[in-house]
Amino acid sequence: MPSSLKIDESVVEDDAAYPITVTLRHLTEEEATPKQSSTSANGQGTQDGLFRSNLAKDDTQDLLDASKINARANSEEVIHAKYMIGADGAHSWTRNQIGLKLEGDSTDYIWGVLDIVPITDFPDIRMRCAIHSADCGSIMVIPRENKLVRLYIQLTTTNQKAGDNSSRADRSKINPQMILESAQRILAPYKITYRKLDWWTAYQIGQRVGTSFSVLERVFLAGDAVHTHSPKAGQGMNVSMQDSFNLGWKIASVVKGHARRSILKTYQSERRRIAQDLIAFDHKFSRLFSGRPAKDVMDAEGISMEEFKAAFEKGNMFASGIAVNYGASAIVAKEGSSEEQGDGTDVSVAIAKHRVISDQSLCGGITVGMRIPSHKVLSQADARPWHLHEVLPSNGRWRVVVFAGNTNENQQRDKLWKLSEAFSAPDSFLNLYTPKGARSDGVFEVLLIHNAPRQSVTVLDFPEVFRPFDEIDGWDYNKIFVDDVSYHEGFGNIYEALGIPQNGCIVIIRPDQYVSYVGSMEKTAAVNSFFAGFMKEQHVPYEAQPNGTQV
Ligand SMILES: Cc1cc2nc3c(=O)[nH]c(=O)nc-3n(C[C@H](O)[C@H](O)[C@H](O)COP(=O)(O)OP(=O)(O)OC[C@H]3O[C@@H](n4cnc5c(N)ncnc54)[C@H](O)[C@@H]3O)c2cc1C
Known part of the structure; x- marks a missing residue:
């Protein structure tokens, strides 16, 4: 497990240098393979891993402290690297070490997730669909393997004030029965219950994006480490993988000596802009999900079905990546300003005579x-x-x-x-x-x-x-x-x-x-x-x- 990270700023522009030093501390066998809690019949146990997802509390420090008192204490390894990518999730240790911040707010909405084998008379339960009730909120239905269906269910709102990021949903008060009851209200007059619960959670998601995606184009952040948003449109993993896909070939071509380091700036201009666009879309999508559906075309305050469908389709384009359109830069020869078409970073061609359109x-x-x-x-x-x-x-x-x-x-x-x-x-x-x-x-x-x-x-x-x-x-x-x-x-x-x-x-x-x-x-x-x-x-x-x- 990493315990320290240093960057020697004096050599960051030297192609041959290894400016990054990371110290790793070995964990005990027990810490490295924590017991996986199996699903309990009443659904109170959740599956987890060594480092839990952004749904669990950040236990990095506890693990580091624990490693000091075992037989392998002080067993350290020092790694010198040219480049480093922190793809270590929403609690990113790398992000904390390099002092980068996420900007944005927690949303007001608390969502419950149930992975169940549903017993229901709702005929479209095996279709990926969204149900927008008149005044009890929304459900998103995602059919899965082995007769499982994932339901995303809007539960309630917090009393959070704008800009108050400390307010988090108290998930300890939420249980699968409460989530099921919300689902039943939204789905009425159809009925739904279950006997098999595979997994559940409740979350209040932050819609945040990093102020920068790298330090000195040597240590980069990717995925949830630099952007978080609601999972409703199924985009987090897709967008996260596309971050690394965008960055991987650029670092490789610089390390091999084929391309100049200047291309590395395009990672931030391209991917931070995508994250900003995604969060803007996510705000809109969350509002559509949580708002009241329009009664008819004259109901200006309600959400129209056309608007809802258009947003759903746009979400699919985000997820597949085919809607991505990178702005002008040294590696995208098109009209316009690289700052305006990206996240504000200047990634234009350094020498004017090489500008090609x-x-x-x-x-x-x-x-x-x-x-x-x-x-x-x-x-x-x-x-x-x-x-x-x-x-x-x-x-x-x-x-x-x-x-x-x-x-x-x-x-x-x-x-x-x-x-x-x-x-x-x-x-x-x-x-x-x-x-x-x-x-x-x-x-x-x-x-x-x-x-x-x-x-x-x-x-x-x-x-x-x-x-x-x-x-x-x-x-x-x-x-x-x-x-x-x-x-x-x-x-x-x-x-x-x-x-x-x-x-x-x-x-x-x-x-x-x-x-x-x-x-x-x-x-x-x-x-x-x-x-x-x-x-x-x-x-x-x-x-x-x-x-x-x-x-
Ligand atoms: C309920 C829910 C449902 C979702 N559904 C979808 C969906 O349907 N589609 C979709 O695209 N996305 C979905 N997402 C979002 C998706 O899970 C994330 O966006 C995605 O997993 C982010 O990938 P990542 O690699 O950046 O981070 P993570 O998946 O969080 O991976 C980070 C990894 O880093 C490891 N790590 C952390 N700290 C350290 C450390 N100090 N040292 C070593 N390793 C460390 C962790 O163990 C972990 O393996 C969902 C999210 C939630 C919460």
Whole structure:
């Protein structure tokens, strides 16, 4: 268990330094494997783990104190690290150590959660739905495995004053019977009870977001450690995982020496903005849940069903991550101010000549800053259909995807060969930023999706930059795709679905599948400029790189 954290601020900008020192204290076997309380028949026991969730009190200090009096006291380990991520939940020890604060309030609403096998005459109990009663509050129904159903039930409100964060629900006064009775009032005239209770809790949630997501871009916070909100829309875990997904590849590319440290600031500008938007949405969603439904269209003070449904759908978009649209920055080439489109952090390109702006009007179905939608394409070499996302695995590589149109037409073929010459030139992004001697696709993968009839061309008709040669493995057959009909799985029609023009375009996709740039096939210089804004020129041969650096 960590007991201290220090950052040597004098070396934070030194790429080779290990500015973080964390001391770990060993716990006893008993402390490390606490007894799990099984569910009791009356539901009074709850399942817990070593460090309980944000529903339990913070017992970090108790565990640390206990470890001092056992046989392994003073058994410590010291870790020196370049970077550290505190994904240690709402009571985050890391957050406390680095002195970052959460801003916001506790909500007024107390919610009960029951995981039960329901006995009910409510016909939609196996549907994910929300029941909004006339004046007894709301229930959210989430069908689960083994006939279980999770019910989120609004219980009551506290008398909390605005800004008074000390007021917490007294959960000791709440029991499963009280929660069930609330559910029965909301569901009436339908009836509900249970004999099997798997788990229950009651909570009053804080809607809070961190004032900053990192210290000196060396120690980062992710997940509940930097944002908490109500679990009703099922977003906490999704948004938390997306934090780490956003941060992981950025730290990896800096540690490997591919990208400059400046890209790390985009973590806060992108993810803190999402957390702020989510909390604003959560405020609205909680109000809709707790408010009185409108009696009819003239009832201006009631909540309209349309408004409720729209918020429900927006919540689903948050949960899946497909509504996320990152703002302009060094790694998202679009119009506008990075401060306004993010959380206020300046993440624009440091050198003005490297500022690149996409031609967003080129492809109607691709939005710069959002994930590229996935449609099926065929491998040129073997006609096997692939979903586009399957050929963009999250392995830290950037993708430069060239939609070349019908390459049987002279104009498109000429453009493609010119583009490949530019990509292969000694001063191209491929040659400047891929370590000498590393795999040619170790940092960037250059992919081609054309729409000439598949059987009218072969892999070998295309420039070598799309089928790099390896002395042992031969030609690479996995980088050229075609928008054509498959033998057994229909037609992905990706050109039409993404609005790709017949004269083609270049799309740069980040390692996390968000679109960085869209431009015409002629704009190869813009691709070089884009990467010059944050990548590091590689002069050291791959073999001579520091230990542990792999491409
Ligand atoms: C009742 C309820 C229902 C929810 N339902 C949903 C849902 O349906 N969908 C959804 O997306 N989200 C849901 N959430 C939210 C979701 O659970 C959280 O947002 C998510 O778990 C946050 O993940 P995390 O990794 O940031 O933190 P946590 O899941 O809290 O994980 C933190 C981890 O850090 C460990 N830890 C803490 N301190 C230390 C330490 N000092 N040293 C070492 N380890 C430490 C803990 O043991 C824990 O394993 C729900 C939350 C609640 C309370």
